Amino acid sequence: MTAEAPEIARASSQLEAAAEKAESRRGLTLAAPSYLYLIVLFVSPLVIIGVYSFASRSRTGRPLLEDWNLDSWAKILGDELIRSIALRSVVVALVTTMLCLAVGYPFAYYIATRSERVRNLLLVLVMIPFWTNFLVRTYAWRVLLGEDGPVTEIGRALGLWDATLFTLPAVYIGLVYGYLPFMVLPLYASIERLDWSLVEAARDLYASGFRAFLRVTLPLTRPGIIAGSILVFIPSLGAYVTPDILGGAKTTLLGNYIVNQYLTARNWPLGSSVSMAIMIVMLIATVWYFRSGARTL
Amino acid sequence: MSVAVELSNVTKLFGDVTAVDDVDLSITDGEFFSLLGPSGCGKTTTLRMIAGFDFPTAGSIQIHGREMKLEPPNKRPVNTVFQSYALFPHMTVEDNVAFGLQMKKVDAGDMAARVKRSLDMVQLTHRADARPSQLSGGQQQRVALARALVNEPEVLLLDEPLGALDLKLRQAMQIELKELQERVGITFVYVTHDQVEALTMSDRIGVMDQGKLLQVGAPEDIYEHPKSRFVADFIGEINLIPGTVVDGSTVKLQAGANINASTEVAAGTAITIAVRPERFVLYRVDESVPEGLNRLSGTITRRVYHGDVFYYDVETSEGTIEVKEENRPGVSLYGVGDAAIVTWDVKATTVVAE
Amino acid sequence: MSTNQRTTANRRLNRLLAGHTWVVYAFFYLPILVLIIFSFNESRLFGFQNWEGLSLKWYRQMFANDNLMQALRISLVVAVGSTIVSTVLGTAAALALERYRRWLGKRAFDALLYLPVIIPDVTMAAMLLVFFTSLGQQLSTVTIALSHIAFNISFVSIVVRARLANLDPALEEAAADLYASRWHAFRRVTLPLIMPGVLGGALLALTLSLDDVVITQFVKGPDTLPTFVFGLIKRSVTPEINAVSSLMLAASGVLVLGSLALQRRQ
Numbered sequence: 001m002t003a004e005a006p007e008i009a010r011a012s013s014q015l016e017a018a019a020e021k022a023e024s025r026r027g028l029t030l031a032a033p034s035y036l037y038l039i040v041l042f043v044s045p046l047v048i049i050g051v052y053s054f055a056s057r058s059r060t061g062r063p064l065l066e067d068w069n070l071d072s073w074a075k076i077l078g079d080e081l082i083r084s085i086a087l088r089s090v091v092v093a094l095v096t097t098m099l100c101l102a103v104g105y106p107f108a109y110y111i112a113t114r115s116e117r118v119r120n121l122l123l124v125l126v127m128i129p130f131w132t133n134f135l136v137r138t139y140a141w142r143v144l145l146g147e148d149g150p151v152t153e154i155g156r157a158l159g160l161w162d163a164t165l166f167t168l169p170a171v172y173i174g175l176v177y178g179y180l181p182f183m184v185l186p187l188y189a190s191i192e193r194l195d196w197s198l199v200e201a202a203r204d205l206y207a208s209g210f211r212a213f214l215r216v217t218l219p220l221t222r223p224g225i226i227a228g229s230i231l232v233f234i235p236s237l238g239a240y241v242t243p244d245i246l247g248g249a250k251t252t253l254l255g256n257y258i259v260n261q262y263l264t265a266r267n268w269p270l271g272s273s274v275s276m277a278i279m280i281v282m283l284i285a286t287v288w289y290f291r292s293g294a295r296t297l
Numbered sequence: 298m299s300v301a302v303e304l305s306n307v308t309k310l311f312g313d314v315t316a317v318d319d320v321d322l323s324i325t326d327g328e329f330f331s332l333l334g335p336s337g338c339g340k341t342t343t344l345r346m347i348a349g350f351d352f353p354t355a356g357s358i359q360i361h362g363r364e365m366k367l368e369p370p371n372k373r374p375v376n377t378v379f380q381s382y383a384l385f386p387h388m389t390v391e392d393n394v395a396f397g398l399q400m401k402k403v404d405a406g407d408m409a410a411r412v413k414r415s416l417d418m419v420q421l422t423h424r425a426d427a428r429p430s431q432l433s434g435g436q437q438q439r440v441a442l443a444r445a446l447v448n449e450p451e452v453l454l455l456d457e458p459l460g461a462l463d464l465k466l467r468q469a470m471q472i473e474l475k476e477l478q479e480r481v482g483i484t485f486v487y488v489t490h491d492q493v494e495a496l497t498m499s500d501r502i503g504v505m506d507q508g509k510l511l512q513v514g515a516p517e518d519i520y521e522h523p524k525s526r527f528v529a530d531f532i533g534e535i536n537l538i539p540g541t542v543v544d545g546s547t548v549k550l551q552a553g554a555n556i557n558a559s560t561e562v563a564a565g566t567a568i569t570i571a572v573r574p575e576r577f578v579l580y581r582v583d584e585s586v587p588e589g590l591n592r593l594s595g596t597i598t599r600r601v602y603h604g605d606v607f608y609y610d611v612e613t614s615e616g617t618i619e620v621k622e623e624n625r626p627g628v629s630l631y632g633v634g635d636a637a638i639v640t641w642d643v644k645a646t647t648v649v650a651e
Numbered sequence: 652m653s654t655n656q657r658t659t660a661n662r663r664l665n666r667l668l669a670g671h672t673w674v675v676y677a678f679f680y681l682p683i684l685v686l687i688i689f690s691f692n693e694s695r696l697f698g699f700q701n702w703e704g705l706s707l708k709w710y711r712q713m714f715a716n717d718n719l720m721q722a723l724r725i726s727l728v729v730a731v732g733s734t735i736v737s738t739v740l741g742t743a744a745a746l747a748l749e750r751y752r753r754w755l756g757k758r759a760f761d762a763l764l765y766l767p768v769i770i771p772d773v774t775m776a777a778m779l780l781v782f783f784t785s786l787g788q789q790l791s792t793v794t795i796a797l798s799h800i801a802f803n804i805s806f807v808s809i810v811v812r813a814r815l816a817n818l819d820p821a822l823e824e825a826a827a828d829l830y831a832s833r834w835h836a837f838r839r840v841t842l843p844l845i846m847p848g849v850l851g852g853a854l855l856a857l858t859l860s861l862d863d864v865v866i867t868q869f870v871k872g873p874d875t876l877p878t879f880v881f882g883l884i885k886r887s888v889t890p891e892i893n894a895v896s897s898l899m900l901a902a903s904g905v906l907v908l909g910s911l912a913l914q915r916r917q
Contacts, residue, residue, distance in 0.1 A: 016352045027751025034740040041801040045778035107675045110668040129679045132903040136896040140682035238771025258773045275774040370827040383825035397829035
């Protein structure tokens, strides 16, 4: 290094630093509009609702920003109604997830193992109902399961079931119907990416078809299973439209309860605390999902 | 002869990793210069700094005397042929090649003529309307070349452009590239990890390892007179035997044998003797060996048939020596277990000091 | 990947899987088909025993319903408006995250962008209601649109990011190498290549906006189509709803097939 080299070195790192700073500013500028938007229309509402959950209820139902208390939160843990609704919601979400997995896995597997042209056609056929209006699809079941609905007619004719509307099974049907595509798509993606030579290697090493599936295919498609499960569990936990249309008083879920608190019973602090509680549970579930190795949804 | 690219004390740090370590390099105008080294040696980073995709942490880069500083790549008079070709998939071959000219707002008539000339040069005029995805690997590579050259850059940078091609195609392209460079006269800076490629095509080679530029020279220099163990080992095949300098013309090998070698290294210094396998000549024990040759006796422990040559492993007092002999009538065939004398010329003996 | 076809060589298993698949498809489509069929039923009662012949009665009634038409108009205005804004913002966000290595608050922004996706509908609905009322802001079409944008930015950015991540960064370097300024490189290389992603994101945003019930329900001034239909359903089940539903299904179908045709051309 000559005597002037330190000069060159210093000038160069300064230049490099300046270049990085300019780059950094450009990135921030691009993100700024959406960043600000979300801070105003997402973070601050979130903070407000958090604050409200500690407020008291005024006669109109709006929160009184005095008399801070933990009443709403205590109610979540203490009130029997809320506990039973919460428990029911968790069970419903879990069962829905498992049903979607049980129905969805063989379905996704079959599609993923067809030839390319057939695969694409089958996928399009899955996407079409997926893109149609959720409300309409749920309403369709209200028609089918109602007093005069075809499903009821068939059930009666076979002597198997009567009108099932406004019962828990109806809610399950609606939820599975609505969220099955969310399970199928990640599963399909995972299965399609599978290196089949690994399965063949297992067969070569004396595994039966079933054992090869259990020991090779299933574990390797785990990312898809986890992704699909999260994508079904989360909306199921907060479901409102489906239980509202297909369920009845006995099938109230957390979603219905929260809406009720805001729009009917007018207990905003309570609605806020329950909303926050659900969100915290979902955050935990999602963090766990990312921890288990997935990088994006 | 003017200097096309000048790197002075160029260093690049990525966090704590030193990718390029204090490199000084002068690339002459019009030469075909290769940067050669194993993966991760810093050759691609160096190329990228010349192109402007990365900036040096220290040091300066000059192109034809102009200090580059923080000039972004779109303001530098250089063009790059990327390893993955980076052809714009949504444009035709013609649009790809014309892109640089469009950015420089070259007049339409002039542009059309230059694009046509460029495509003619790589023999792809008939595919001007095709999309990159419709072309073979070799064709894509040529489009990348045309796209860069049409801009008449002062320096052309090539980042392992032949890596994705199969052997025969690669060899054909090497010849084509060399001929192209000679015809066009532009300075080429070529990055590769394939030493045969570098030896075949380059006017000069710069060997890099772990960020450092170890040796710069013409292919014959690098091959015949490596200045370090790494260079000796990296280029071609080599036999390395440790020893000590006795005097200006003698070296004592590790197990005691004395051999002739010409060196300026101080007596007593520990050094390594480097000899290429093809410089050995084997003699039978009962044959007479010419005077003046270095010799070691040994036994053949392995013979590998390579079609055009035979490789012999000869176990000697100084360790196992690998010998390469041509598979040609008149050259005697040795079998495993045969005794042999390994000989080599003083001139083929390189003393490596570190 | 023709090897995967061999793994279901077990014919009985294959038949079982195929059967299961067709049952699932039937499960998907029959309800929709039934709905469409009954929208043409002359009778206002359901059930096959109440079939009174084909009729466009309910469709005519639907078009005459001013409230419904108004709700439809509002839905479209909100959907198009919120889609445009969220697509622009979401695409910019995706670019900032994928193409710029480090900037202030990047990690926080990345996390923030995921929240609207994982948060339950009802929570977000509640949050926004509470936000608007605490500001004293009257609920209207604008509050609906603002709310839709709030969740759509994230969805658009996810889709565009996926597309960007698959884009060879060497392409943008090549553009710079060929004298393109940052803007030109974006316009001539990056944008055309991520356009399928941007359009996909826009389509997703459009669909989510048109679909939305819960959030809209909370922050609405006037009804959108889904909330209007939702209200109808809660009051009584009339065949008019079937007609509306069938048309909404047809519209979705057109959107899906349209986007597929677009994709095929890419």
